Structure formats: structure tokens, C-alpha cells
Amino acid sequence: MTKITEEQLIESLNQLKEIKPNKEWASLLKSQILAEEKNVVQPARFVGIMDTLRFIFAPRKLAYSFAVVLFLAVGIFGLNKFVPTGKVPQQPASLASQTPAAVKEQINVTVKGLVQNLKNNPDQNPQAIRILAKTLADMPGDVVSSSDVQDLYKTLVANQIVDIQKTTLTDAQQKILLDTVTLYNTGKYNEALEKVLLINK
Amino acid sequence: MTDSINEQFSHVYDQYIDKIYRFVYLKVGGQEIAEDITSKVFTKGWEAFSAKGGPASGGKNPIKNPGAFLYQIANNAVIDHYREKGRSKLVSVDASPEIVDPGTNAQDMAILSADIGTIKKAMQKLKKEHQDVIIWHYLEDMPIDNIAKLIDKPAGTVRVMLHRGLKDLKDIVQEG
Numbered sequence: 272m273t274k275i276t277e278e279q280l281i282e283s284l285n286q287l288k289e290i291k292p293n294k295e296w297a298s299l300l301k302s303q304i305l306a307e308e309k310n311v312v313q314p315a316r317f318v319g320i321m322d323t324l325r326f327i328f329a330p331r332k333l334a335y336s337f338a339v340v341l342f343l344a345v346g347i348f349g350l351n352k353f354v355p356t357g358k359v360p361q362q363p364a365s366l367a368s369q370t371p372a373a374v375k376e377q378i379n380v381t382v383k384g385l386v387q388n389l390k391n392n393p394d395q396n397p398q399a400i401r402i403l404a405k406t407l408a409d410m411p412g413d414v415v416s417s418s419d420v421q422d423l424y425k426t427l428v429a430n431q432i433v434d435i436q437k438t439t440l441t442d443a444q445q446k447i448l449l450d451t452v453t454l455y456n457t458g459k460y461n462e463a464l465e466k467v468l469l470i471n472k
Numbered sequence: 473m474t475d476s477i478n479e480q481f482s483h484v485y486d487q488y489i490d491k492i493y494r495f496v497y498l499k500v501g502g503q504e505i506a507e508d509i510t511s512k513v514f515t516k517g518w519e520a521f522s523a524k525g526g527p528a529s530g531g532k533n534p535i536k537n538p539g540a541f542l543y544q545i546a547n548n549a550v551i552d553h554y555r556e557k558g559r560s561k562l563v564s565v566d567a568s569p570e571i572v573d574p575g576t577n578a579q580d581m582a583i584l585s586a587d588i589g590t591i592k593k594a595m596q597k598l599k600k601e602h603q604d605v606i607i608w609h610y611l612e613d614m615p616i617d618n619i620a621k622l623i624d625k626p627a628g629t630v631r632v633m634l635h636r637g638l639k640d641l642k643d644i645v646q647e648g
Contacts, residue, residue: 280642283591284610292493292510300511301485304518305478 386423424460431467444470481521484538499550513545540622594644602637
């Protein structure tokens with residue numbers, strides 16, 4: 272029997288204060304919760320992007336989804352890193368007055384930045400990548416079909432496959448992984464993404 | 473000028489995310505489960521906050537004490553978790569492999585060493601009411617008067633609960 276004094280017990284309890292959530296997880300959860308609702312919290316620079324997207328693309332889902340992608344991109348990579356071309360997203364006022372084509376170009380710049388960063392930094396927090404992938408999976412067809420977004424899908428799926436291959440899987444999960452790899456090899460990246468998210472549930 | 477509801481909740485989130493996560497973690501003992509439950513707690517908290525407003529919102533029926541409100545949701549969520557799993561708290565400590573989470577991260581591995589791991593497991597064997605007051609007082613440094621308000625009991629009762637909780641915890645550790 273281990274003898275322990277009350278002081279030692281309280282000292283040990285104090286050490287339990289070291290239990291803390293993963294910082295990235297906590298940050299992502301916060302942005303996800305606040306972005307999901309009507310009263311969306313966005314950094315000022317993204318408000319205009321959201322408003323413009325909402326106007327251009329009828330489904331509001333896209334606007335919110337893309338805003339979340341941007342939000343996550345900044346959260347994962349940092350604003351100065353996620354656009355390697357140096358084309359930082361424009362201020363809301365100027366973006367809002369631009370043509371749909373110009374706004375789409377802005378999306379492409381952002382997506383290209385994400386792809387580049389995912390390729391350069393494949394060891395990103397899997398949970399952050401998972402949320403990013405889920406958000407992308409919600410995007411409507413016209414945006415998803417662009418080559419830039421397809422490239423992002425491809426990179427995300429590859430990243431997820433590598434990550435999952437490091438874990439122990441059930442028989443059912445192994446089958447899904449095989450299906451995912453088959454879809455990936457045939458270039459069906461968005462279908463592969465949907466599959467791979469099943470494993471990650 | 474009053475902060476927007478989003479800014480208020482953002483502040484509440486930053487203030488309580490560690491505390492609620494720790495509170496849940498010590499009751500369920502696993503990182504992934506604690507993350508899931510904590511997510512639910514703050515999602516529900518945000519829904520209520522959006523509808524009612526926070527202490528500074530000037531709404532009709534605002535949430536006056538966000539901390540107490542979140543702890544209440546967390547308590548209910550943990551109860552729901554065990555109810556859904558069809559297992560009691562006491563049984564889970566010895567029978568469930570989830571108590572030592574296979575997904576435990578490096579940080580957790582460090583703090584699970586030696587006696588800390590013992591204390592953590594012992595905490596999970598305590599009565600729920602003793603768990604609560606010990607976590608609030610010794611881990612969150614909450615004064616006894618605040619705990620008394622939180623659980624709507626006299627301060628003297630809280631002192632007795634703390635005393636009994638510590639004694640039980642000590643017994644569990646020594647028996648372990």
C-alpha cells in the first residue's frame with residue numbers, strides 16, 4: 272500500500288493542470304463553431320470575399336465553405352505562407368467591386384497556395400486537414416470541377432492516404448482504403464475524398 | 473460599446489476551452505472522446521449564446537454565468553456519453569480500455585507517467601459530485617463560495633464534499 276499525505280495528493284492534483292487540449296484542435300474547433308452559424312465570425316479581410324461569393328454563387332453553402340477554407344488556410348499555414356505567389360487576398364472593398372471572373376481568380380490563387388503548402392508541408396495536423404477536406408467536399412460542382420480545386424483534392428487525398436496507411440485499420444476500413452486508392456489512381460479525386468473521409472469518421 | 477455576440481463568445485471560448493476539456497477528460501479518460509464531448513459542449517454553448525446573448529448583451533434572458541452554463545452542459549454531455557455507451561462510470565474505469573486512450577498524444581504520455589497516471593485513474597473512480605468539486609477547487613482554483621453558487625449548495629457543504637472527496641481519493645490511490 273502506497274502512503275500519501277494530503278499535501279502530496281494536492282500537489283499531484285495540481286499537476287493535472289497540465290492536461291490541455293491540442294492547440295490546433297482548439298483553434299480549429301473555435302473557427303468551425305463560429306463559422307457554422309448565421310452570425311459568422313470572419314477576419315475583416317474575408318468579409319468581402321464572402322459577400323461577393325454569396326452574390327456570385329447562388330448556393331450560400333459555397334460562400335460559407337470557401338470562407339471556412341480560407342479561415343483554415345490561415346490557421347494551418349499562416350497568412351504570409353499560404354499564398355506563395357505573393358498575391359495576398361485583396362481587401363473586401365476592392366474585391367466586392369470586381370467581376371466574378373476576378374473573384375474566381377482570387378479563389379484559384381488561394382487554392383494554389385494551399386496545394387503548394389500541402390506539398391511542401393505534408394506533415395500537417397491530420398485533424399486540420401480532415402476538416403479542410405470535409406469543407407471542400409461540401410463545395411458545389413462548378414468550383415470543384417476547376418483544375419486548381421481538383422489538384423487540391425488530389426493533394427488532400429494523397430496526404431490522407433499516407434496518413435491512414437500509418438494506422439491500424441479494421442477489415443472494413445482496409446476495404447475502403449483500397450477503394451480510395453483505386454479511385455485516386457483513376458483520377459476520381461473527389462470520389463476518393465468522400466471515401467477517405469469515411470475511414471476518418 | 474457592447475462587444476458583438478461573436479466577440480463575447482470568442483472570449484468565453486478562450487477562457488474556458490482548457491478548463492472544459494480538462495473537466496471532460498478527467499471524467500472520460502480519453503483524448504478523442506474528450507475532444508468529441510468538448511466540441512458538443514461549445515457547439516451547444518454557442519447555439520444558446522447566439523439565441524440568448526451573453527452577460528454584456530443586454531438581452532432579455534442572457535446567460536449570466538457562461539462558465540457555470542458550460543460546466544452544466546459538460547456534465548450533461550458526460551452523463552449522456554456513459555448512458556449511450558450503456559456503461560456506468562465505476563465499471564468503465566476497470567473494464568474499458570479507453571481509460572488509457574490508445575490515441576494519447578505525446579503531451580498526454582508525459583503527464584501520464586508514474587503517480588499522475590494513478591491520480592487520474594483514481595479521479596475517475598470518485599463519486600461524480602466529489603470529482604466536480606475537486607476539479608473546480610484544486611485544478612481550476614475556483615473559490616469555495618463560487619463552487620457553492622455553481623452547485624447551489626452552502627459553502628459549508630462544499631467544504632465537507634472537498635474533505636470527503638480528498639479522503640476517498642487518498643484511499644483509492646493507496647489501495648491502488
